[in-house]
Amino acid sequence: MRPLYCKLTFRAIIRELRIAWGFINNDIWDTIMPSLLIFITSCIFNGRSWKDLMIPILISLTYAVLYIYTFCISNQIDGIEEDRINKPYRPLVTGFVTMKETFTRMYAYNFVYLVYALFLGLFWYSLAWTIISYYLNLGGWSNHWISKNLVGMTLGTFILFNVQWQIALQPEQVISYRTQAYFAMMSIWAGFALPIQDLRDVAGDLKGGRKTLPIAVGDRKARIILSIHYFLFLPAIFLCAMLTMVPLKEVISKPLNISIFIIQMIVHWLVAYRLLVYTTPEADHRSYLLYVLLFCAAIPMVCVLKS
Incomplete structure (x- = not known):
């Protein structure tokens, strides 16, 4: 019984990782990579010792993944019809996940994201990003180029700079x-x-x-x-x-x-x-x-x- 339970658990974890990758794989270069670069830049700028960075860089990466994953879930819920034309390989379009499962993940991962941010002392920036993501994807902001790009993406980038820079700082340092x-x-x-x-x-x-x-x-x-x-x-x-x-x-x-x-x-x-x-x-x-x-x-x- 126990080997079967372990096997099912392993399969569930692998499936969850595949789902996450399916949602965010278009955003590695324009979100995950810049996030890590901001973190590394902050380390250099503030004279952080490289030998102390194993845990902070893992925090930087996991925060970046949650930052973009929570956004992509609601974005792809809202954009499923255009994804059928522009990006037909995405999980919702292919049927790899259902709409009901995706809504469940949206609530669950936003909760995890905010709890994680609270633990890191980044709650208010992260709450702001959650609100911006909601209005961009489910509140209609993404329907117009001004609210989508000039407002939403500008604010989102400012938040990303702040949180990734902060992750690299020592407790006594400020921006x-x-x-x-x-x-x-x-x-x-x-x-x-x-x-x-x-x-x-x-x-x-x-x-x-x-x-x-x-x-x-x-x-x-x-x-x-x-x-x-x-x-x-x-x-x-x-x-x-x-x-x-x-x-x-x-x-x-x-x-x-x-x-x-x-x-x-x-x-x-x-x-x-x-x-x-x-x-x-x-x-x-x-x-x-x-x-x-x-x-x-x-x-x-x-x-x-x-x-």
Whole structure:
């Protein structure tokens, strides 16, 4: 009897891990990886000893998984119809889990997430993310590109910066106002860049009744708007993020600082060019990934600026 019980338990655990992976596997590069990079950047920035980081890095990873898993569950409940077109491999669409099971997991994992956050001293940020996730996915915010990207994703990124940075700190350390300003500008930069991802998902978003930027103004006009945005405004916001840590004089006088600014500007301009020239969903996805790589590469920038 006992071997059978162990076998069934093992199968249940494996199935649960497969379900979790099915929900979050699209978000490894744009959520899990940035989370760990923020944590590592905080360790370097604050002079944390690497020999003491085994437990904190596990905390960082498990928090990041719960952060994105709780979001993805409600997101995929709300977006099942467009996922049938855009992402037909997802668990709800394939029938790997039922809608009833998914709602049960949504409640259970949100409870686990908030209890875990309370234990870590991150409850209020995590509660804010739970509320934002609810309004984004089940409250209609994701139906419009302004509330989805400019508001929801900006706030979500700001929360992620704060919690992952905090996980790396010693108990006596706090996040400075200047660092908070850096988080704010980086979050605005990220949130205002994200309408790019909606270019690849128009067919599914139309079925789901969403009003993303390309649906609201038309594909060609959206590409022109986003190209101008990537050519001018996003590099300017990135510069503002740099200026929260160092004055303009140091940005333009130090070779490493000016190199960072020039490289990010070139990448932004490359994305702007791609949006106008390469217009298939596959090309749009690659353009989005190019921005994600820039975002990940930019996270440790604060350590360079500090030095």
